[in-house]
Amino acid sequence: METRRRLPRAEREPLMLAAARRAFEERGYRDASMDDIAAAAGITKPMLYAYFGSKQGLYEACLEQVTGELIEVLEAGGRRGTDDVAFWHGLLALFDWVEANERAWAFLYLDDRGGPPGLAPVRARSRAVVAAASARLFAESSLRDGISPDVAARAEGVAYALFSAVGGAIEWWLEHPDEPKEMHALRLMNLLWQGLGDLQRGRLWFPPPERRP
Amino acid sequence: METRRRLPRAEREPLMLAAARRAFEERGYRDASMDDIAAAAGITKPMLYAYFGSKQGLYEACLEQVTGELIEVLEAGGRRGTDDVAFWHGLLALFDWVEANERAWAFLYLDDRGGPPGLAPVRARSRAVVAAASARLFAESSLRDGISPDVAARAEGVAYALFSAVGGAIEWWLEHPDEPKEMHALRLMNLLWQGLGDLQRGRLWFPPPERRP
Amino acid sequence: METRRRLPRAEREPLMLAAARRAFEERGYRDASMDDIAAAAGITKPMLYAYFGSKQGLYEACLEQVTGELIEVLEAGGRRGTDDVAFWHGLLALFDWVEANERAWAFLYLDDRGGPPGLAPVRARSRAVVAAASARLFAESSLRDGISPDVAARAEGVAYALFSAVGGAIEWWLEHPDEPKEMHALRLMNLLWQGLGDLQRGRLWFPPPERRP
Amino acid sequence: METRRRLPRAEREPLMLAAARRAFEERGYRDASMDDIAAAAGITKPMLYAYFGSKQGLYEACLEQVTGELIEVLEAGGRRGTDDVAFWHGLLALFDWVEANERAWAFLYLDDRGGPPGLAPVRARSRAVVAAASARLFAESSLRDGISPDVAARAEGVAYALFSAVGGAIEWWLEHPDEPKEMHALRLMNLLWQGLGDLQRGRLWFPPPERRP
């Protein structure tokens, strides 16, 4: 009946984004409905369209927000020390953020399928941005001195693998919350740090020559 | 109008499964429609329901098939050598399988959201099975001698992270196909092998004591 | 795999009819599926079509069977006495039959809607046949002597109303099974018998003349 | 293409209900399709779901409306006189309502099978409510003086039977429209009134003692 209280855009928009993030995180792009999101935000559907244009637009806004937050976390973590300590604090910061944002992680790493085709490049780009940021983190930490140029060129690929490992550990942690998150982080540190250093310093393993009869 | 050729179930069912796998891999659970799958399989929707009961049933059949194949690949790879060589061949076999099965990977690692709630536990179980299989792979290769019992208990968690790292590298490879897959595998090997060994042998890194002023 | 044991039609048909009656009684024409009926009868769908031509054909066969049984029951009951005693025994026989056949009643009196339009006249005819049979029952009992010709002409209408009253009492009984069925029958007897006699003997009630100002 | 005229809910909803009632009355729950109802109401399906939630919800809304109307009719009829005259007017009012509402009757008394299981209790309750209302009608008319308490307790059962008799007569009338409805009502009056009075006053018929040799 009565029209809802008018709010300026700066106040209304974050409410909508928050509701949308929850919905997308919990149910994925396709299963989250604009109806639900509008209801959760306490407004009506046309408002969502007025602010974000389309479902895809809303999703992209969420994705951008999540990406931004994550990068900020990584960079902040990296500043807290040098070398292995920087990496260690980056890991811890990441676990903290995941813990605080519950399943925002899903946005970047669990909801890759579904939605219009136009979404795929957007998602890929978001992940690449995060990978780049974490590559920077390694470079700024241990890679500082004597990084082989070939390795530097491929740092992003390594970062991608590395970040995926972190993602896997996080999922494992979310399903096994009995162990404290520091234990998970420590295991990751031990799994990755040594190889990372070797890669950087060029101390490489190679497969033995195949012997064919 | 024209009647389709009749096939016995043993022949028709695999055709349906193949079509369904392609559709789910490419578009995810929610966006793959039973209509499309039926058309791609060259039959009509009711046959899908006659053989698989429901969309979820069909999906689960696909998931089981993919999981089975992947495990077989891992185990076969692991048998081709010992220690680091076994691990290396496991990696190579995995890359080969991914290459041959294009995006079957997506089934297990990119389509986690969406679909009815009953699907979540099924997906989780599938991934856990794969993680267990790869944990076995490490244990049978390098861990053979003197594995610390604590590490063995957590092997599955490490395997999960490790497998995710492999997944990330694979995704990166799929998006950067200019480099041969052996290069990607080699980078992974170097990233992971050393840390894996250290973890097993208990040569651990620990964070320096925090100093608070 | 293996073909079911061949049975002569005389043995197979009653099994099908029995399964169909159960299904139609419990779920009505539209909600009973040929699949279910075939499964319940232990045969495959094409057999149903071979024997009864169509779903409607099967339904009509069931309806005819039920109608026949019911008429037989009425006539048998009516022969057990004269006058009020005949009527009373007719009622009792009816309750017995309903009790033994559980919900066959639904066939004639609870499943009037649904199904193809061609079914409506068939159902109407079945009910009319039952009404005629029960009209005969009254006529043969108390109406024997001195029945006014006008009333005789309308006996069928009365029978229809009367039979519906019985139906209502039966439904009530099925929902309140704490009281023995004889009590329900007795109440009906008292509700209907007196008026029935008066109707036959022409001792009629008429509305008082309306006074308009 | 062309946009339909917009109506406020208070105007649109009754139109939907009317269309739904016609469809359910004519074809029963299962055979009435939401598509048809929407078309008959001049809107599209999603509006039906927006306002009534589901097919069952729509059906229940219709059922409630019909029940309410019928009860009002019964009570209004009963107020037009006392004793036999009240009963007589109740009957007449009922016939009038049936005539005016064509086959609304079907809702309560001809569509008992079919539809989801959750519907059965709803239907049963509706009929019980009507039975209670008509029981009240008798009680307030003839039963006024000296109603035996046992009879009062069973009044609802009697009402159920009685109402079914009326229903049967109405069906008969609808199939034999040559006779005016007052004649049908009069026949019912004569069939039921006497027995009803006897039941109330305890002047009961009992079966003769069975003699077994």
Added chain:
DNA sequence: AATGAATGAGGTTTCATTCAT
């Protein structure tokens, strides 16, 4: 700035029925 009314299109699922074997 905000909403209630409205829809086109598409989704999963079921069913009566037929045909080749």
Added chain:
DNA sequence: GATGAATGAAACCTCATTCAT
């Protein structure tokens, strides 16, 4: 006599999106 394979059609329901107010 009996079956497994197959389908056309239609059912209920949902959703992203728009428009008039």
